[in-house]
Amino acid sequence: MSEDRQQVQTADPRLIEVTLDEGSIGRNNAEVEHEREVAIFDLLEKNSFALDGHDGPYTLHLSLADNRLVFNVGDSGRSPIQQVTLALSPFRRLVKDYFLVCESYYAAIKTQPASKIEAIDMSRRGIHDEGSHLLLERLRGKIEVDIATARRLFTLLCALHWKG
Numbered sequence: 302m303s304e305d306r307q308q309v310q311t312a313d314p315r316l317i318e319v320t321l322d323e324g325s326i327g328r329n330n331a332e333v334e335h336e337r338e339v340a341i342f343d344l345l346e347k348n349s350f351a352l353d354g355h356d357g358p359y360t361l362h363l364s365l366a367d368n369r370l371v372f373n374v375g376d377s378g379r380s381p382i383q384q385v386t387l388a389l390s391p392f393r394r395l396v397k398d399y400f401l402v403c404e405s406y407y408a409a410i411k412t413q414p415a416s417k418i419e420a421i422d423m424s425r426r427g428i429h430d431e432g433s434h435l436l437l438e439r440l441r442g443k444i445e446v447d448i449a450t451a452r453r454l455f456t457l458l459c460a461l462h463w464k465g
Contacts, residue, residue, distance in 0.1 A: 313358045314351035314445070317377060319344055321461060322364030333460060340456035349447040355382050363454075365389070365461050372444065385443045387436075389462075395432040396462050402428055429455060 319341050350359055352374060359382070362373040370392075372385040402425045409418045429452065436458065437451040446454065 312351075312356045314349060314356075315358050316344060316348050316350045316361050316450075317358040318360040318379075319457070320360075320362045321457060322362065324364070326461060336456055337460040340453045340460070344450065344453040344457075348450040348453070349445070350450055351445040352383055353445070363457055363461060370458055370461070374444070385440070387439050391435060391439065392432065392458065395428060395435065396459055399425070399428045399432060399459055400462075432458070 321337070321341075350361070351357060352359070355376075358377050360375040360377065360379050362375070364371045364373070366386075368389050369386040370389055372387075373381065374383045374385065375381050402421060406418070406421045406425050409421050413421075432455040433448060433452040436455050437446060437448060440446060440451070
């Protein structure tokens with residue numbers, strides 16, 4: 302029993318570094334760049350991320366390759382632990398819808414009344430929630446994350462998709 306306790310105490314199921322593949326990132330507008338930076342900052346501040354059979358903390362390098370989202374997970378010294386790939390096709394509609402709503406939102410905040418902005422923002426959050434739950438589901442059995450971590454990872458998925 303004390304052996305189990307020791308393992309729980311030494312496990313650190315969290316990300317300590319997140320990088321995005323520069324070759325996968327398009328030239329983004331200021332809003333997309335800001336969302337990406339905030340998502341990485343928030344992700345590093347608080348996250349829950351674990352690989353079965355490997356103690357954390359972890360580093361994560363995200364990229365797009367061959368129509369897949371690639372999670373290259375490493376240890377705290379960036380030595381590779383595991384690569385997890387997810388097909389992008391289940392996310393296509395959500396990412397497209399999210400971009401359209403985000404464009405409407407950024408345009409609205411410049412000229413529209415607060416009620417219109419709030420309505421667009423509610424739609425944006427709804428699509429984001431749907432994408433986060435889909436990501437959580439697609440990662441199940443590969444990488445364990447909580448919903449807050451999935452939300453920030455979905456934001457990064459969108460940032461990688463955005464080609465401006």
